[in-house]
Amino acid sequence: MAGTVALRITSPDGVTRGIELDGETVTIGRRAPEQSPDVALSPDPQRWVGRLHCSLDLVEGVWMVTDNASVNGTLLRSRDTTERLLGRRRVQHGDVILILGDMTPDGEPLYWQLVFLDPHTTQQAPAGALLPPPRPVASLRYDWVSARAYRIVNGVETPVTGLRPQGHQLLRYMVGRSADGAAVACDHAELITALWGAREEWASHRAYTRVDLAGVVRAVRRSIEPDPSAPEILETVKGIGYRLNVCGVS
Structure with a gap:
């Protein structure tokens, strides 16, 4: 895997493998009927790994990790800090994604450890060097009462103006599927x-298909996105469906 971006995966029992x-x-998760993530974490005797637990996305040359509102959460260890992942975060060379996989008889957690390896990572500039501001991250807040x-x-x-009733219906469903600001990937069938x-x-x-769904999504994007041709709020998740990046629900 020299020279390529990869994950070094270590299971709770210490077995290590790599994947480019x-x-x-x-997508990262547990294999199940009609659900096969790109990175399957198995064995998973406790069924603590979600079927679509989290995902890595390449956004304008930067890898981002997103927890899919998983039941048992995703941790991200960056340098000396380990935090629960809420929403989306950038991952850099050496960062470790931690997913609960088992426990010892004494109740000590045992994690799947996914080390992000990027041999082409950009090194941090010297202190005092001027760096451009981070790219704004767009999200959506939905007021259920109004x-x-x-x-x-x-x-x-x-x-946001110009939303039609079906657009509201789509947003309300996807906001309802979110938890603590975590974006959830909803598949085509459930959105239909x-x-x-x-x-x-x-x-x-009458039969409704992904084509009908895509028409509603396009209309919603025209209303909510800063640039509908490059959606940041209502994103396409390849091979799965769509993901709505939310910021608070009231």
């Missing part, structure tokens, strides 16, 4: 059901 990061989205959405970019909140109901409820002459 191929593509722009790498049924209003607000776009937040670099801390500045702007009311959220918008048009279960298949058995459809009219006999």
Whole structure:
């Protein structure tokens, strides 16, 4: 794996393997029927690893890690600090993603350790060097009482206009699937059901597909995104569906 971006994965019982990061989205989780993540963490005797536990995304040349509102959480160790991952964070060479996999008889946690390795990482400039400000991160806040959405970019909140009823329905469902500000990847099938109901409820002459869903998503993006051609709030998760980056729910 020399010269490539990779993960060095160590299981709770100490078995180590490596995997190259191929593509722009790498999903991490537990293999299940009709669900096969790019990085499958097994064995998982306690079923503490989520089916889509977290993901790594390449965004404008920078790798980001996102917890998918997993039940048991994701930890990120960066240098000497270990924190629970909420929302999305950048990962750099040597950072370690920790996912609970087992416990000792005495109750000590045993983690899957995924070390991020990037041989081409940019080194930190000397103290005092001028660096450009970080790229603003866009998110959405939804007020359930007033049924209003607000776009937040670099801390500045702007009311969203032009949302149609189905757009509100999509946002309310995806916001409801979020927890503590963590973005959740919702698959195509569940979003189709959220918008048009279960298949058995459809009219006999009508069927709803990903094409119909994509039309609603495009309309929502025209209202909520700073740049609809490069979505940052309602993102596409390749091979899965869509993810909504939220900032608080009221």
